[in-house]
Amino acid sequence: MGRAINKYVIHNLLTLVLLLLLLVPVLMVLVQWLLNAGKINAISFLDRGALLLIVNSLLLSATVALLATLIGTACGFFLYKTHLKGRRLYLLLLIVPILISPYIFAVAWKDLLFLLFGSTASAFSTAGVIAVHTLIYFPLALLITGNALTNISSSLEEAGLMVTSFRKMIFKIVLPLIRPAFMSSFLLILVFSLGDFSVPAFFGIKTFTVEIFTQFSAFYNYDAAITKSLLLVGVCLILLLSEARYLSGAAFFSISTRGSNSKIYEMSGIGYVHHTSFAILIILSMLMPVFILLYQSLSGREIVIDSAWKLLKPAVFQSIKLAFWGALLISIIGLYAGYWQERLKSPFTNVLLLILFILPSTILGIAFIRFYNQPETGFIYSSLFIVLLGYIGKYGFIASRITGNGIRQIPVSLEEAAEVSGVRPVNKFIKILLPLLSPSLFVSFVLTFVLCLGELGTTIMVYPPGTELMPVKIFTISANAPQALTSSMALISLLITFFFIILFFMAGRVMFKKNSDE
């Protein structure tokens, strides 16, 4: 009884700390706005122009979400449900773009449009935003729908094949069965695209998020920024509310391979079509950005890589250091939230992280600035801790789901066996659960490290004076520097990200090969 009470006290205490540090700032903005709504004449900020802008932003993001989900689902089918040769390599190469900060792609694509058309006129820029967002986010749809496809019992598909053709079976049995995953993928990408500020800002496209950032950072019109932010939060919450139940348990990055009971199809005869399609996708999403950045960096009258490195060097080391601490903190919080969600059926922390996860990064930034830029909380505002809080808010949910999914795959009986053998709860956790969970914790750390390394949306709003971080440095310098310098800095940033992805990939292989040998 006493131990149970202790558990709940500890849990509630930690959840309370997270609630205070992360969600209260957002709620305070809402409360302050409600109290002042009459005085500031909030409705005046939501004029016809603002509403038109949100409709246009929604249309742009819906196009992205539809394209990304369709491409991701098609890729998911061929990579998870067929014997296509090289599918593991394709999968690995296709999911890399999701680990790379969107602004790097934006720089590369902007360069490409400039090279092709000699300008980055508005029409091309809109296409550029759609192309970049689609290429960044389709791997998310691939992972979500791919995971759903592997969870369909083979007999359901075979029962369909007994009465109808393969094509009809796919449309009438398989696709309806993965509808929740398809919808979640669509809505998640819609919200991500809607909330992303970096890509439209690089292309000079005015979206609702860019407008909020401009009102806040350029015009210091806090009331307009907050009023518009709350409208955007409302739209995001409405969009995701219907799928919240599915999302709160979503696996996202499952470290398990395809399900043992999943039906796998032979794709004889048309393999070259698939190989060509995958090659085009990999060129567009991976190779082309690298090539363009490289070309822009080296084709100028003078080689600017050297000066780009000199400018970026202090930011690189600070970014790596901060990403490391961010990933470590996030992985611990993810373990905590995942454990309570999966084992103790207490979803509060997970739901808290889900709410923060779906908030656009600029809104999180505004909330943190408003809340922490006070005499009582100024020590947080002026330290790097505020950036770490931003990272936790953005990526805590991803870590929670990766770890939670890992915990779900460990039979409870393994812990119970330790319990009845008289193993103390601490030892049960350290000696039984943690070793079994180490692959999930590793994936959680690696993924959040790479994401933190490239985070721009919240970081650009909250980074304290005197701090230099890689994404912020590139973004701020891009406004006035020659294009070749921006491209060189983006290339360096991309190579650093690749370096860590390869390093962690190799470390993972060594670590978990050793485990399986044992």
Next chain:
Amino acid sequence: MSDIQLSHIDHAYGGQTVLRDFTHTFAGGKITCILGPSGCGKTTVLRLIAGLEAPGNGSIVVNDERVTENGKILVPAYKRRTGFIFQDLALWPHFTVYQNVAFGLNEHHAKNVGQKVKDMLDLFNLSNEQKKYPHQLSGGQKQMVAIARSLVLRPQALLMDEPLANIDIQVKSRILEHLLSIHQADPFTIIYVTHDHKEALDIGNSIVVMNQGNIIASGNSEEIIHSQHIFLKSFIKT
């Protein structure tokens, strides 16, 4: 009612042979039980007849038509006029009972779909459940829906892969009784896979006993019971 002939079938999964030179003719209109321990290849025989897999070698004739030959599927599963009851029943969770039963008829562009489904649901006492989804049914009702879904297409052969393995004995005998009475009224070929020798001896007109991808004995109940084969004697004893 035509026979189902399997000639010189070889089949492997990932390099591991599961059927070796398997040759057998399943008599049309009769109930044949395939009996054998787990992993002996009995489910594979059903899957090859159904057309869910192509054998590495050999040929299969269903309803006087060559359906597979030397690794190639000549007639796809949905054109073979066979029904398949899966071990996990495979009721489509997004369809109601009515939709599960009607789906195949609609795909075959059958006439009077509504009437045919109604008759089949009446036959299996499922009329009151037609608007329910699979998860709202009891275990026995799910078995009935799975059988009704296959029989509504009037298959020449019904392939059953241990469909009654996970239900209690009373429900099991009620379902079997029901199935046998339908079979008696309008005979069709049934190939019934089981590892329960008592069940096989009770319902099979003939029994095929398999071990390690081969037939080790076949015949009627009497012949099987009195077989002197060492494996068979030990298998039936256990």
